[in-house]
Amino acid sequence: MKNCIQSAIVCVFTFISLNLSGQTKPFPQNITYPYGFKPATISSSHAQNEYTKFKTSFLETCNNNIRPISDTRDVTKSESMGFVMLIAAYQGDRTNYDKLLNFYKSKLTVSANNMMAWKVNCGGIISDGSITDADIDVAFSLIIAHIQWKENYLEEAKTIIRRLKNSVITDCSGYKVLKAGYGYGGCNETNISYYTPAFFRIFAQVTNDNTWTTLADDTYTLLSRAANSTTGLVPDWQSSTGGIATGGHSGNYQYDACRVPWRIALDYLWNGNTKAQQWCTKITNWANGKGASNIKDGYKLDGSPVGSNNSSAFVGAFAVGAMCNSQPILFAIDLFTCPFR
Numbered sequence: 001m002k003n004c005i006q007s008a009i010v011c012v013f014t015f016i017s018l019n020l021s022g023q024t025k026p027f028p029q030n031i032t033y034p035y036g037f038k039p040a041t042i043s044s045s046h047a048q049n050e051y052t053k054f055k056t057s058f059l060e061t062c063n064n065n066i067r068p069i070s071d072t073r074d075v076t077k078s079e080s081m082g083f084v085m086l087i088a089a090y091q092g093d094r095t096n097y098d099k100l101l102n103f104y105k106s107k108l109t110v111s112a113n114n115m116m117a118w119k120v121n122c123g124g125i126i127s128d129g130s131i132t133d134a135d136i137d138v139a140f141s142l143i144i145a146h147i148q149w150k151e152n153y154l155e156e157a158k159t160i161i162r163r164l165k166n167s168v169i170t171d172c173s174g175y176k177v178l179k180a181g182y183g184y185g186g187c188n189e190t191n192i193s194y195y196t197p198a199f200f201r202i203f204a205q206v207t208n209d210n211t212w213t214t215l216a217d218d219t220y221t222l223l224s225r226a227a228n229s230t231t232g233l234v235p236d237w238q239s240s241t242g243g244i245a246t247g248g249h250s251g252n253y254q255y256d257a258c259r260v261p262w263r264i265a266l267d268y269l270w271n272g273n274t275k276a277q278q279w280c281t282k283i284t285n286w287a288n289g290k291g292a293s294n295i296k297d298g299y300k301l302d303g304s305p306v307g308s309n310n311s312s313a314f315v316g317a318f319a320v321g322a323m324c325n326s327q328p329i330l331f332a333i334d335l336f337t338c339p340f341r
Contacts, residue, residue, distance in 0.1 A: 024148055027091045035272045036265075036323045037330050051091055059084070059096070062122035065103040066096055070119075078107075078116040078130065082137025089144035097145060104138055112182040113167045115160075130181040132168045133194035135160055140199045143206060154206065161203050165211055172240035176215040177222065188239050188246040192226065193259040195219040197273065198266035216267070220275040223264070228301040232283030234260055235301060252306055254298045258314045261321030268324045280324035284333065287318040292333050 028044030059066050060073065068084045070077040081104050088097040109117040112130035116138070119127035142157035168179040172187035178194050179185040197216035204212035225242025227234045236256035237249030244251050261280060268276035286303065287295060295315050298307025315333065322330040 025092070033269045033323075035277075036269045037325070037327045038323065039319070039330060040327070041331060048091075051087060051093075054087075055093075055096065060122070062103060064099070065106065066099040067103045067120075067122065068100075074121050075126070076103075076120050078118050078120075078134030079137075081107075081116060082134040082141070085141035086137050086144070089141040089148060092148055094145075094149055097141075101138075101142075101145075114163060115167065115182055118181070129184070130167075131194075132164070132178050132181055132185075133191070133196075135164055136194065136196065136199060139164065140196070140202065143202060158207055161207055161209075161212075165209065169211065169215060175218045175221055175240060176211065177218070177240045178215070185247075186240075189237065189249070190222065190240060190245070191237050191249075191256055192219075192223055192234050193236070193256045193263065195222070196263040196266065197276070198270050201267075201271065219264075220279075223260075223279060224275075227279065227282075228303075231286040231299075231301065231303045232279055233257070233286070233299055233301045233303065252298055252300055254307070255313065258297075258311075258317050261317040265321045265324050277324045280321040284318055284322040284325045284329055288322070288329050288332050292318075 027048065030044055032038065058069050060069055067076040068080040069075070070080045081100065085097065085100050085104070088100060104116055107116050107120045107125060108114045109125060109128045109130070111128045115130035115135045117125040117128045118131045118134070119125075139157045139160040142153045142160070146154035146157065167182045168185075170177050170179055170186045177187060177190050180189055180191055180194070185191075195215075197219045200212040200216035200219075204210055204216075222238070222240060222242070223234060225240075226238040233253040234257050235245075235251040236254050237245035237247070237251065239245055250256070261283060264276045265280050266276075267273040268280065290303075292315050293310060295310055295318065296305040296307040297309045297311035297314055299305055319330065319333045322333045
């Protein structure tokens with residue numbers, strides 16, 4: 001399930017862009033980005049077909065709402081909500097978006113300062129702790145929903161953004177760091193796959209709060225402190241100094257860290273951030289050296305494999321990262337080892 005959701009989002013993110021003009025933006029926009037490269041081997045209709053298959057296979061009704069399934073059909077995790085709401089907003093799928101949003105709202109929990117509970121089902125809450133990236137992605141999806149359909153989506157986004165600032169941003173020796181969730185994590189326990197600097201820059205724009213710009217810029221300090229100097233690979237979890245995180249978390253490049261290339265790449269594709277470009281180029285040069293068909297679902301930071309499967313969640317994210325590299329490298333890393341088959 002994790003492969004499917006992450007693969008769907010990288011498919012869609014290949015064909016999106018951001019425009020705050022307020023005009024409706026039906027999918028596909030077929031944007032030419034101001035920076036980087038675009039795949040020449042796939043089409044927007046391919047991405048549309050994957051979304052159609054995804055809706056059929058991985059969305060479940062819950063009363064009058066909709067939820068994505070996660071590890072099993074009876075469970076939804078908050079990260080999945082964020083991913084799917086981003087996709088639905090960019091697809092202009094208002095019917096499903098509003099039902100997903102209502103499900104999200106029904107799973108906010110006071111114990112996590114009104115952020116979404118991490119693990120839920122249709123009937124209730126299984127685990128009431130929050131996961132920071134979920135609410136970040138939901139907030140950004142609401143900004144896109146505002147662009148698509150206006151109404152009250154932007155105010156709802158601002159509410160979540162303020163809640164996030166007050167709940168999960170902390171200071172670590174002069175740098176802004178995200179806590180893993182409400183009430184835990186921080187300087188000794190953060191997850192670089194929760195950071196999307198391009199989103200943070202838009203948060204700053206819509207709220208007039210430069211805290212988010214600082215967090216976007218400080219992301220690259222955290223990234224560089226933990227990244228292997230040869231491969232560029234980063235750990236699932238780290239401390240703010242780049243060392244091993246507390247809490248017994250993985251220090252390998254696995255199913256959290258595999259999201260980092262597409263999250264970082266957006267800051268170059270949209271904004272021309274050279275630090276994003278440099279890191280994405282390093283890690284995708286390494287991935288290209290392995291060959292897309294040989295990429296495994298887990299590595300030590302030195303590039304030694306710890307996984308055994310060829311996962312589209314990994315290959316797809318490398319492909320988005322390769323949009324910052326070169327047209328030949330992008331062509332060589334196959335985006336669609338797609339699981340919908």
